[in-house]
Amino acid sequence: MIIGIDLGTTNSAAALWRDGQPVLIPNALGDMLTPSAVSLTADGALLVGMAARERQATHPRDTVTAFKRHMGTQQIATLGKRGFNAEELSALVLRQLKADAEAFTGEPVTGAVITVPAYFNDRQRKATRRAGQLADLKVERLVNEPTAAALAFGVQTREQEPFLVFDLGGGTFDVSIVEVFDGVIEVRASSGDNRLGGEDFNERLIDLARPRLQPQSALDAADPVVLHELLRAAAERARRTLSDANEAEFAIVLDGKALSTTVTADAFEEAAAQLLQRLRDPVLRSLRDSSIRVEDLSEIVLVGGSTRMPVVRRAITRMFGRFPNATVHPDHAVALGAAVQAGLLARSAALEEVRMTDVCPFTLGVDTAEPDGRGGYRTGIFSPIIDRNTTIPASRASYYQTVSDNQKQIHFGIYQGEARDVAANVKLGEISVPVPRKPAGQIGVECRFTYDSSGLLEVDISVPGTDVTRNLVIVDDADAMTDAEIAKRRDALAALKVHPREQSENAAVLARATRCYEAFLGDQREFIGRWIGMFESALEAQEPRAIHEARQRLVDALDSVEGERFL
Incomplete structure (x- = not known):
């Protein structure tokens, strides 16, 4: 299947x-x-x-x-x-x-x-x-x-x-x-x-709200990794609220203290202006x-x-x-x-x-040299062969000549990107072809790119008038793995202790309850704590029906505190 x-x-x-x-x-x-x-x-x-x-x-x-x-x-x-x-x-x-x-x-x-x-x-x-x-x-x-x-x-x-x-x-x-x-x-x-993406809009909300949270000394003293996740979660909640309202509370609980501010839809739109422009x-x-x-x-x-x-x-x-x-x-x-x-x-x-x-989402081509106007050549210039947004499968060819007398071979770097300088593009591979020694410009070669619907790029180089050809199917040599290496890494992942799928719902609800307990204070925290205790007692009893009922009560309690869970 x-x-x-x-x-x-x-x-x-x-x-x-x-x-x-x-x-x-x-x-x-x-x-x-x-x-x-x-x-x-x-x-x-x-x-x-x-x-x-x-x-x-x-x-x-x-x-x-x-x-x-x-x-x-x-x-x-x-x-x-x-x-x-x-x-x-x-x-x-x-x-x-x-x-x-x-x-x-x-x-x-x-x-x-x-x-x-x-x-x-x-x-x-x-x-x-x-x-x-x-x-x-x-x-x-x-x-x-x-x-x-x-x-x-x-x-x-x-x-x-x-x-x-x-x-x-x-x-x-x-x-x-x-x-x-x-x-x-x-x-x-x-x-x-x-x-x-959405994560970048969350960061703009954080940039907007963080300076307004008081006292700033509490933020400065906090563990930066923990603080960022608290701010990220608050931004996600606020962004969700702003989908239906003109303002939202941006709130975190840090070391037992509630810090909050209000952000408006207009302020958020202004903060995100650069992202919207992109x-x-x-x-x-x-x-x-x-x-x-x-x-x-x-x-x-x-x-x-x-x-x-x-x-x-x-x-x-x-x-x-x-x-x-x-x-x-x-x-x-x-x-x-x-x-x-x-x-x-x-x-x-x-x-x-x-x-x-x-x-084809990117332009595909090779690196070439062009005259620099002073009798020499400027290298590292991108020469497109298949332009971006060409319907695939596609096959295109371009022709290139030697640039120096008695040149023994022509070397091509294969690149993907849109920049004129190949250094700013992604290198996919390289290929060389031997050529007869003759004065510069008298030997030309055909370079053909074939790109299919599965994303496979094949490069064929041929020297007209000779039997010399070269072929390259692009493989990411830096990261390519043999079947044995794939099997070894797959076995290593399989050997990891993975939480049982059947218990995923219990684990997810407990994790959510723990997060809510840390995020709220006062009566709400006490309320959540009682329901967590009841659910943990049901888990210890190992009675499926009791676990199901206790889990549903805990979910209802959490929904009443923070609203329904939103993916």
């Missing part, structure tokens, strides 16, 4: 194609969203999902979130005595989603379609594939997140006019312009910003690349939990001169689209008339 997975910065979700439609897969708590969070308990067990997220404010050094932003880097997060990179942490989340899918369907999951931000580069995409391998999943395809959302929207509506998918999640921002015609869902252009550039780039005018767009489709923010919706309305389409569930669309892609791969009869095309 192949499932679709939205591996998100803040939350992840899984879905499958069943009975002619995409179906979301609930986790052990019955939720459709699983927080992308990992935490280590005192007894050395790893928690994944909501139970881990609830521990972030109370155990910041034992919990890690937003690791998707470090995908493809060597940044290490330490939990206990072990370090984890982003792909290993992502593998733990993927493994949890795989277990949830198998529990939901009663069938083994063998493969997955995993979504990635449209602007993920080659290194980040390969890291995502490795995360899938470490989770014991065959990654059938990586699909751009806005493309997946467009697939869900396009299959649902069969919209005939071009529409724009505006995808603002917890950590990334993507835009795609899509057309649907005669069952073909065609992505015309994609653009985005890998460092822009939403414009990817939109303009995608419109330019697709040669589609704003007035020709039939819909502006909102995707991603951060599009719920009124400040974002107002910015979109001003940008396009119309109200956006909010009919697609912002948190579910990407996972549902991944499930549609899984259905396409499985050749579902219900999708026989549906075809999808995607685009």
